[in-house]
Amino acid sequence: MLIKDIFTKYFSEKRDDIIFYNVYEERISFQELKKxxxxxxxxxxxxxxxHALDYVLLQIGDKKEFLSLLIALFYLEAIPVILPVCTGIAGLEQLQKIQSEHPGILILADEEGEKNLSSLSExxxxxxxxxxxxxxxxxxxxxxxxxxxxESLIMYSSGSTAEPKGTILTAENILSAIKIRNDYYEVSPSDKFMTWMSLEHIVGMIDFLFVPFYNGCSCIYSEISSFLANPKEWFDILEQYQVTITAAPNxxxxYMTDAIEQGEYWDLSSVRIMMNLGEPISRKIITDYLHCVSTFHIEGENLLCIYGLSETTSGVVINKAHCTKKLLESGRIQSKIDFDMExxxxxxxxxxxxxxxxxxxxxxxxNEEGKxxxxxxxxxxxxxxxTVCKGYFCASNKKMLQDGWLSTGDIGLMAEGELYVIGRKKDVLFSYGxxxxxxxxxxxxxxxFHLRNVACGENIPGRGESYIYVFAESxxxxxxxxxxxIKHTVLKELGIKIQDVRLTDKLSNTKAGKISKAEILKNIMAIGVRLKKKEADRVKMQN
Structure with missing residues (x-):
């Protein structure tokens, strides 16, 4: 089966209107989309x-335009390269890097994408x-x-923790991912899928485009900007359209727990699957959330904790049970890598x-030796x-697997056949031993402090120190x-000195709505350069 066959089948029968919701509802019939x-x-x-097999890089800001062009490219058996619309220099540099590695790559844009690229590139x-x-x-x-x-599709990761990487997905990857979701979510044509996550994100693409179109389900698409401006709109949409399957990062x-006020009520009895995926999951956040929505007919069994990456074509580890009920027997835990048990x-x-x-x-x-x-x-x-991808969309990284095994970059453990994720190994600094x-x-x-925040830092080898910064929304x-x-609390609780705390009314977000640590790290690197220059000047003065 080819990817285009998913959409040929979808258009062969009468379907519900596709709904795009951004403050107001806009409907497109399946006949209009097909045309x-x-x-x-x-x-x-x-x-x-x-032509067939051409790499075509998309710079499409409008969800409706994105959907039409993407399906058209699959019809032509071309290979779409999905990169979020460039809104700044970092995005432009990423696009130019792709151009240099793949000379002659065609770039297709809508009005927004054309305007942004023209302006950024002067x-x-x-x-x-x-x-x-x-x-x-x-x-x-x-x-x-x-x-x-x-090769069927190139998906660039959200870049929430590092520079985005393009993952090469095959038809087998995508069709296997669809089958997994059909089995685990028991998808039927009567299901209604709703997301505000970007279709340029692996979750939006696989779980909310390929899966519902494959099964002929209804789709409601909102915007991340709408959610961030008014989180409760998510529940408004779920209730209004009797949605059965939805998702959001942790x-x-x-956001919902903080936004919901006492006495507010939504009937969410139609929702049978609410996924939590796309970033590390917090037991405390989920426990507080389930307590907050307990009167809305959302049960612990409805909330699925899912682990996956762009490289694995979205989620590949799923907890279908009540995810907060099982506690880890911590007394049995030991480390087999360079890891501080504290x-x-x-x-x-x-x-x-x-x-x-x-x-x-x-x-x-x-362990560290790969055993x-x-x-x-x-x-x-x-x-x-x-579902593990073929490789990365650059000459130097195409061979990313060792005997078929993908190193995720995450640290964790198995207990009774189930996975516990501790964190990213790149989120570790070494300081004072x-x-x-x-x-x-x-x-x-x-x-x-109940603040959305991110901690970033940089090792300064010349001094054997690490500079650590906290960026928080307030x-x-x-x-x-x-x-x-904040500084005193972190020092008291963890014994860690924070160099500086930066407060902002809004942190940089990826297209998925997650904090863009990669973007913030660029600011840290700039700070680090200034620190190194300052240190060099100090040493020069001493000499």
């Missing part, structure tokens, strides 16, 4: 703008606007970047059982299975008192 898809595919084909980069391509136009194909027959559940002692009560691997997927925990270790031992998480885990700091700030952006209290 638009065929029109775009016809233009791209007749002008020879796109007119040096003008993409092809999909609405300005007309049959009969003569387009110079020139040299075009082309992929391999087994932070959204805290960190585990601090966060153990906030860890949640992620569940077991889905069918045709294996998990193993390995598999026993249960209840902390190590590096590796995954293997039908000890490992410092940034999640400990984030957890402490969240626990005592209405009190100029409160020196709050900054001091």
């Amino acid at each position: 638009d898809v065929e029109s775009i595919a016809d233009c791209l084909s007749k002008t020879e703008a796109v 007119g040096n980069l003008i993409p092809l606007n999909i609405r300005k391509i007309k049959p009969g136009m003569e387009l110079d194909r020139g040299l075009r970047a082309k992929g391999m027959p087994d 932070f959204a559940y805290k 960190h585990f002692d601090h966060i153990k009560e906030d860890l949640i059982c992620q569940g077991k691997a889905v069918s045709h997927t294996q998990i193993r925990i390995v 598999e270790i026993q249960e209840y031992c902390i190590g590096h998480i590796e995954l293997k299975g039908d 000890r490992n410092i885990y940034l999640r400990d700091i984030e957890y402490t700030v969240s626990k005592y 209405a009190e952006v100029n409160s020196e008192k709050l900054k001091t209290e």
